[in-house]
Amino acid sequence: MSALPPSDHEDFARSIRDSGFRFVAGADMRAHLLQHGSLDDWDAFAASWNDLAPDAYLAQVGRHRRRRHAVFHAGRDGTIERQPHQPHYQALSYNALQGDIERWFEPLRQDIADGASLGTVLGFCRDFFSTLAPRTAAWRIELHQFRIEAGPDREGQPTPEGVHRDGVDYVLVLLIDRHNIVSGTTTIHDRDGTELGSFTLTAPLDAALVDDGRVFHGVTAVTPQDPSREAHRDVLVVTFRAQA
Structure with a gap:
């Protein structure tokens, strides 16, 4: 396992512990990721967002989103292993729009799951989030490819x-x-609704690290800069939950 340099690790960890979130600019994020592996297949990884399936659940209410989904398991210091395909589930208390239902999305393509870039991203997450949760022995990881x-x-x-x-x-x-x-601004909020910060992910590899137990987050709507042309926002969302 490749560790973050102590100074960088402490800078990230301090932000999460102090405020519950951290924005990381793409150039900095790339440097952190490369300590955990390769991004040599990044072009193919990014191109896979052109092969996402419609989100049939949101289509029912007139929203336009494409996605793929996968579940992984990782020990804090061990191999990250893909799990059998399964539904994504959130309680209604967390998702007022689509909570308390099992949502089956198209699976992440196996070539993407096996690729260097995804392995590097997941390795970074495992190592960094494990340092924030030293008593957690294993993680349930959910991965979401989104195109808005x-x-x-x-x-x-x-x-x-x-x-x-x-x-x-x-x-x-x-x-x-x-x-x-244009737009697509991320906002971070305290439990009482107070806005704690905001930023816009604009460059590839710009990232948000969030302590989901402490803060709420949302993203403002996006609109086309040129209405005559196709417009989209592609993100990878990776969630980590402690697993017994």
Whole structure:
């Protein structure tokens, strides 16, 4: 296992412990990721967002989102292993729009699951989140590829459920691509609704690290910069939840 340099580790950890979140610029995030592996197949990894399936659940309420999903298991110092395909489930208390239902999404492609870039991202998350939870022996990891689409007659809604928690321990939101969109600002909130911070993921590998047990998060709607052209926002969301 490759560890973060102590100074960088402490800088990240201090932010999470003090405020419950941390924005990381893409160049800095790349440097951290490369300590955990390779990004040599990044172009193919990013291109896989062109092969996502429609989110049939949101289509029922007129939202436009594409996604794929996978579940992994990892010991704090061990191998990260993909689990059999299974539904994504959130309690209604965490997702007022689509809680208390099992949502079956198309699975993450196996070539992407086996690729260097995803292994590097998951390795970083495992090592960093494990340092924040020294008593956690193993993790349940859920991975979501999202494409939010916007058009001339509709906004794209990255978080249609509004400001929320995911019901896990830690979250990484990693920007893959923004194409012809404006806005999409991430806001972080305390339990009483007070806004603690905001930032916009604009460059590939810009990231948000979130302590989901402490803070709420949301993302404002995106609209096309040029309404005559296709517009989307691609992100990778990785959640970690302690597992007995």
